[in-house]
Amino acid sequence: xxxxxxxxxxxxxITVIRYHLKHPLTPRPLRFSRNRSLRHWTIHxxxxxxxxxxxxxxxxxxxxxxxxxxxxxxALRLIDGHGxxxxxxxxxxxxxxxxxxxxxxxxxxxxxxxxxIWKGVPIEYARIQTDTPPRNGWxxxxxx
Amino acid sequence: xxxxxxxxxxxxxxxxxxxTLHARxxxxxxxxxxxxxxxxxxxxxxxxSRTRNPFTASTPAAEKQxxxxxxxxxxxxxxxxxxxxxTQIPFTQLPYQAFQEARAFLQExxxxxxxxxxxxxxxxxxxxxxVVVGEQDGEVERRKQREKDNRVRSMGRRLxxxxxxxxxxxxxxxxxxxxxxxxxxxxxxRHLANTQWHSYKxxxxxxRLTQMNVVxxxxxxxxxxxxxxxxxxxTSSTTAIRSRLKRIQHGDFVPxxxxxxxxxxxxxxxxxxxxxxxxxxxxxxxxNVEKDGFDHRCHFLAVxxxxxxxxxxxxxxxxxxxxxxxxxxxxxxLPAYAQKGAPYQRMSIIILEQPSPNxxxxxxxxxxxxxxxxxxDAKSASQDSRYNVRDGFNLRSFVDRYxxxxxxxxxxxxxxxxxxxxxxxxxxxxxWDVEFRRKRVEPLPYQRKASERYR
Numbered sequence: 001x002x003x004x005x006x007x008x009x010x011x012x013x014i015t016v017i018r019y020h021l022k023h024p025l026t027p028r029p030l031r032f033s034r035n036r037s038l039r040h041w042t043i044h045x046x047x048x049x050x051x052x053x054x055x056x057x058x059x060x061x062x063x064x065x066x067x068x069x070x071x072x073x074x075a076l077r078l079i080d081g082h083g084x085x086x087x088x089x090x091x092x093x094x095x096x097x098x099x100x101x102x103x104x105x106x107x108x109x110x111x112x113x114x115x116x117i118w119k120g121v122p123i124e125y126a127r128i129q130t131d132t133p134p135r136n137g138w139x140x141x142x143x144x
Numbered sequence: 145x146x147x148x149x150x151x152x153x154x155x156x157x158x159x160x161x162x163x164t165l166h167a168r169x170x171x172x173x174x175x176x177x178x179x180x181x182x183x184x185x186x187x188x189x190x191x192x193s194r195t196r197n198p199f200t201a202s203t204p205a206a207e208k209q210x211x212x213x214x215x216x217x218x219x220x221x222x223x224x225x226x227x228x229x230x231t232q233i234p235f236t237q238l239p240y241q242a243f244q245e246a247r248a249f250l251q252e253x254x255x256x257x258x259x260x261x262x263x264x265x266x267x268x269x270x271x272x273x274x275v276v277v278g279e280q281d282g283e284v285e286r287r288k289q290r291e292k293d294n295r296v297r298s299m300g301r302r303l304x305x306x307x308x309x310x311x312x313x314x315x316x317x318x319x320x321x322x323x324x325x326x327x328x329x330x331x332x333x334r335h336l337a338n339t340q341w342h343s344y345k346x347x348x349x350x351x352r353l354t355q356m357n358v359v360x361x362x363x364x365x366x367x368x369x370x371x372x373x374x375x376x377x378x379t380s381s382t383t384a385i386r387s388r389l390k391r392i393q394h395g396d397f398v399p400x401x402x403x404x405x406x407x408x409x410x411x412x413x414x415x416x417x418x419x420x421x422x423x424x425x426x427x428x429x430x431x432n433v434e435k436d437g438f439d440h441r442c443h444f445l446a447v448x449x450x451x452x453x454x455x456x457x458x459x460x461x462x463x464x465x466x467x468x469x470x471x472x473x474x475x476x477x478l479p480a481y482a483q484k485g486a487p488y489q490r491m492s493i494i495i496l497e498q499p500s501p502n503x504x505x506x507x508x509x510x511x512x513x514x515x516x517x518x519x520x521d522a523k524s525a526s527q528d529s530r531y532n533v534r535d536g537f538n539l540r541s542f543v544d545r546y547x548x549x550x551x552x553x554x555x556x557x558x559x560x561x562x563x564x565x566x567x568x569x570x571x572x573x574x575x576w577d578v579e580f581r582r583k584r585v586e587p588l589p590y591q592r593k594a595s596e597r598y599r
Contacts, residue, residue, distance in 0.1 A: 035235060039243045042315040046246030049253055049313065 076108040081131055107131065200228035236316065250313045257310040264303045271296055308335040328453040331416075338414040341371045352395035352555055358492045361428045362440075362539055363550055370451075370495060370552035373410035376402045395555045397488070398480065401563035403556070404571065406444070406461030406477035411451050411495055411552060418452040420517035422496040422548055423460070426539050427480070429489035431580060442537035443491065445475040447498070447520045472522035475534060479567050480558040485580030488559040495552035496543060520546055 032040055078085050080103045082094075090096060097104055107129040196210045198218045202225035207217055217224060233239075236247065276288045311317050311332035318336075320326055326333030346368060353359050359366050375389035376398065389408055392398055411421065425444035432439045446463050449471035463471035482489045498517040526532050531542055543550065568576035 035238070038235065038315045038319060039238065039240060041318065042250070042313075043242050043246040045313045046249045050249065 073108065077105040080104045081106065197228075200224055202228060235319070247315075253313070254310055257306060261303065261306050261310060264299065264306060268296060268299050268303065271299065304331060307331045328412075334414045334416075334453055337412070341412075341414075345371060349394045349553065349555075353492075353553055356395060356490055356555065356557075358428075358490060358553065358555060361490075362426050362492050363494065363543070364540065366494075366550050366553055368552045370411055370413045372412070372493070372495065372552050372554040374407055374493065374554050374556060375410075376407045377405050378402065392556050395557060398491075398556045398558055399561055399563060400479065400481055400558055400567045401561075403491075403558060404479040404563075404567045406459070409458040409460060409493065409554070410456045411458055412456045413451055413453055413551075416453065417516075418450050418455070420447075420498045420519065421449045421451045421551075422447045422498060422520065422546075423449060423458065424494045424496065424539055424542070425477075426492050426494060426537065427489050428492065429482075429487065430535070431483070431486050439535065440537055440539070441478075442475055442534045442539075443478045443480060444473075445531070445537075446471050446473045447522055447525065448472050472520075474522060474526050474532065478534060479571050479573075480556075481564050481568050481573065482559045483575060483578050483580060484560045484564075486560065488557050491556050491558060493554040493556075494539065494550055495554075496548035497551045499547040499549065 030037075030040070080089070080097065080101070084092065084094065086097065086104070111129045196206050196213060196215070198210055198215045201207055201210050201217055202221050210217055219227075238244075271292065274292070276285055276292055308331050311330075312335070317332055321333055321336045326337065328334055328337070349368060349372075353366065374392045374394075376392060377387040378390050379387040390402065392407075409423065411423075413419070423444065423446050424442060427441045427443055428438065430439040430441045444460060446460065449458055449463065451458070458471075459469055460477055462469050463473050480489070480491050498520055500516055501518045525546070528545075531537070531545075542548070565576045
């Protein structure tokens with residue numbers, strides 16, 4: 001206090017401006033000794049490598065999931081209402097169906113076409129396509 | 145000892161209780177690689193009371209003893225204390241946990257990469273053993289053979305990359321390279337050196353070559369892949385066996401007294417193997433008064449110079465004279481000179497790689513190595529009337545005639561100075577007293593207009 005008595009008072013705004021000119025937002029660069037910087041570099045490289053590996057493993061996992069979904073869709077496209085592929089049908093002895101048959105992959109086709117299914121309805125509420133109940137309702141002619 | 149304790153706390157801890165603390169701090173890390181360069185440190189020797197080391201004496205008593213030895217301490221007291229306490233720990237064993245964890249992670253990664261390299265080698269060998277089947281001498285078989293060769297070559301290139309990647313994260317490799325102790329027979333050091341050259345020196349060279357128009361004047365195009373260094377002996381080689389060398393930057397002016405002696409050239413290739421090179425020094429700025437233009441002159445031409453990543457030094461004056469410096473000199477060194485009044489002259493040094501024979505098997509070009517170069521027939525070249533004259537030497541024609549590939553270049557410039565006349569007289573070059581002058585352009589005979597217009 002006693003020291004400042006004789007001096008003219010500096011405006012607070014000037015002080016603040018000076019402070020911000022002298023103290024930039026950018027931190028000063030790292031200044032390390034030789035060994036310290038080498039250690040820093042080692043740790044940095046290891047961290048980068050770890051991050052790269054992590055990213056790569058995530059990428060591979062995503063790819064695996066995508067391929068799995070694609071395979072599932074392909075399987076659904078090829079089966080008919082009884083869950084049999086053309087090959088299995090011939091093995092079981094069912095009559096062969098041609099490739100363009102409407103019964104083969106019917107549910108998959110409908111689900112993919114998305115006709116009148118999610119009209120104005122959020123996609124989470126869309127009905128999952130099923131074979132039951134049957135399309136022709138109750139079979140009244142059935143007897144034991 | 146308060147100062148010593150303050151200087152390097154961790155190292156000090158280790159010194160004081162080396163057995164217990166060592167086990168605890170290093171417990172979380174893997175043990176250091178036994179094959180690493182630095183062995184276990186010798187225990188820090190206590191300075192003997194008789195003689196004090198000026199680099200490590202830090203206490204006042206030790207300094208007093210130093211003064212009695214008539215020696216002065218080197219560096220600050222803090223630095224001396226730090227040196228006396230920590231120089232004994234090798235870098236790789238520094239007990240910092242994050243550092244040791246990082247090293248362990250990197251070593252694990254390196255092990256994986258080495259396994260992958262082994263696998264790649266096996267794959268390449270299997271592919272090479274596979275015999276191409278097809279009708280004999282048919283188009284199909286030739287195509288298949290070409291495909292197989294391409295695959296082997298690209299797999300070899302990948303293998304080279306993998307070798308570099310295996311070592312690129314090693315701090316000791318980085319340290320050794322920065323200290324200039326890199327072993328150029330190893331791919332990683334060659335990669336680092338190449339990267340360093342590309343980052344600055346090569347750009348400078350390219351800038352000089354293009355700005356001074358060496359590239360369209362001497363050769364139509366040039367993409368340097370070998371780095372070059374140039375130095376001239378400062379004293380005549382007759383007076384001293386090993387004279388001192390003066391390094392010349394790319395494109396620098398060289399005093400003609402200095403460039404009267406044949407220079408030393410460093411040609412540093414960055415891929416494996418020995419290849420044969422041709423070095424030509426071409427001056428494209430020889431003034432020609434008759435045609436009012438400039439001619440080319442060859443100041444030096446030598447062929448069959450073997451160059452490898454470890455064998456880089458080429459003494460242009462001693463080529464072919466000793467067993468270690470091989471090469472055939474077609475045109476010996478002619479001092480660089482520019483006559484008085486002529487503009488400066490560019491002396492471009494072009495490194496040309498000699499082609500490989502056509503029947504080279506794929507195995508030699510595998511793994512990033514250069515193919516074995518063909519020896520250029522020096523005798524027939526020296527008989528060729530186009531290439532055994534200096535004046536009007538056409539490098540483009542020479543390159544086309546022998547199928548050479550430009551791989552590097554260097555450049556210096558020369559102009560008339562006080563030593564040029566002496567150099568030319570000594571070398572027996574006529575025309576040392578010729579001075580070039582610009583023709584005076586007479587003003588056109590305009591009629592002077594009436595003087596009132598100039599008022």
